[in-house]
Amino acid sequence: MRILSGIQPSGRLHVGNYFGMMEPSIELQDQGEAFYFIADYHSLTTVHDPNQLRENVRDVAIDFLACGLNPDKAVFFKQSDVPEVTELSWLLSTVTPMGFLNRCHSFKDKTDRGIEASHGLFAYPVLMASDILIYDSSIVPVGDDQKQHLEVTRDIAVKFNNLYGDVFIIPEPKIRKEKAKVPGTDGQKMSKSYGNIIEIFGSEKPIRKKIMSIVTDSTPVEDPKDPSQSVIIDLFDLVGSDSEVEKMKSDFLSGGFGYGDFKKRLFEAFWDYFQPMREKRNELSENLDYVDSILKKGAEKARNAANRTLTRARKACGIE
Numbered sequence: 001m002r003i004l005s006g007i008q009p010s011g012r013l014h015v016g017n018y019f020g021m022m023e024p025s026i027e028l029q030d031q032g033e034a035f036y037f038i039a040d041y042h043s044l045t046t047v048h049d050p051n052q053l054r055e056n057v058r059d060v061a062i063d064f065l066a067c068g069l070n071p072d073k074a075v076f077f078k079q080s081d082v083p084e085v086t087e088l089s090w091l092l093s094t095v096t097p098m099g100f101l102n103r104c105h106s107f108k109d110k111t112d113r114g115i116e117a118s119h120g121l122f123a124y125p126v127l128m129a130s131d132i133l134i135y136d137s138s139i140v141p142v143g144d145d146q147k148q149h150l151e152v153t154r155d156i157a158v159k160f161n162n163l164y165g166d167v168f169i170i171p172e173p174k175i176r177k178e179k180a181k182v183p184g185t186d187g188q189k190m191s192k193s194y195g196n197i198i199e200i201f202g203s204e205k206p207i208r209k210k211i212m213s214i215v216t217d218s219t220p221v222e223d224p225k226d227p228s229q230s231v232i233i234d235l236f237d238l239v240g241s242d243s244e245v246e247k248m249k250s251d252f253l254s255g256g257f258g259y260g261d262f263k264k265r266l267f268e269a270f271w272d273y274f275q276p277m278r279e280k281r282n283e284l285s286e287n288l289d290y291v292d293s294i295l296k297k298g299a300e301k302a303r304n305a306a307n308r309t310l311t312r313a314r315k316a317c318g319i320e
């Protein structure tokens, strides 16, 4: 069983990325043949500074390894080291009805936020389908917001298979019931484009400040507070122990504690939770040749797998 996922190197990774995509991918690396990649072709739709892109790719590589991606178990590579994926993307685009892409909300979401409405941004779900189909992937762990792209991938694969025979495996998304939509400091979905993120590996002071800035209502310190409507509780649930979470919920209900106090507890739990990964990250940052060598080795394996599928697809549609 092939498991595959990708993450864009378009900024610093945050707690939403971790719980929505990285942690489930890391858990799955023991259960099948895992392929994880850094989606740099995709990031070209939003990042137009070449040095920034190179730096982001390296940062994501270090972050993912620090968080527990095990290169002895998972094949870890950079998307653009397998350029075959762009050829398959073209083959797929010739069978993709415009309607599949018109219905994707991510294009509208991104252009509404000021990102240029380029053809690449519009056609992005086809490249994502190619990412998935070229590795014969069965399972794709992602956060909730990628669900629609997985539906499009499946629809494109079925369309191609109906036309040309059974070329592609139809993949299944794997989206967690909990943790798939981590809220940001303003209560909306945490996203780098909303300016509401808590970075996994930010420095202590700015992270503390970020957590202390979480938006709350103005219930006075002495009054009871509603734990079911609180971003603080939702985030604490991710990083606190069960008993700490229970205690915070009962302190919400009893009154006598201010939001500032709860935010301090959240910061402490957050800092402890990511401490081992922070240490691993520091080690890896001193060892960049090692990081680069992992991506290089991963790319070789990925390329072999991609070539097999691409040849199948080329033959099926009459290119060879």
Ligand code: ADP
Residues within 6 Å of the ligand: 007, 008, 016, 017, 018, 019, 020, 021, 141, 142, 143, 144, 145, 146, 179, 180, 181, 182, 183, 189, 190, 191, 192, 193
């Ligand atoms: P962003 O919204 O910050 O641009 P990306 O779109 O690059 O994040 O997402 C990378 C991965 O992380 C995807 O699998 C996505 O579903 C997941 N992800 C992003 N934000 C969240 C969130 N707030 N909660 C859960 N998963 C998320």
Ligand code: TRP
Residues within 6 Å of the ligand: 004, 005, 006, 007, 008, 039, 042, 127, 128, 131, 132, 140, 142, 146, 149
């Ligand atoms: N679109 C995904 C995101 O923005 C990244 C991605 C690209 C991806 N190709 C993929 C995820 C293939 C899973 C599978 O987060």
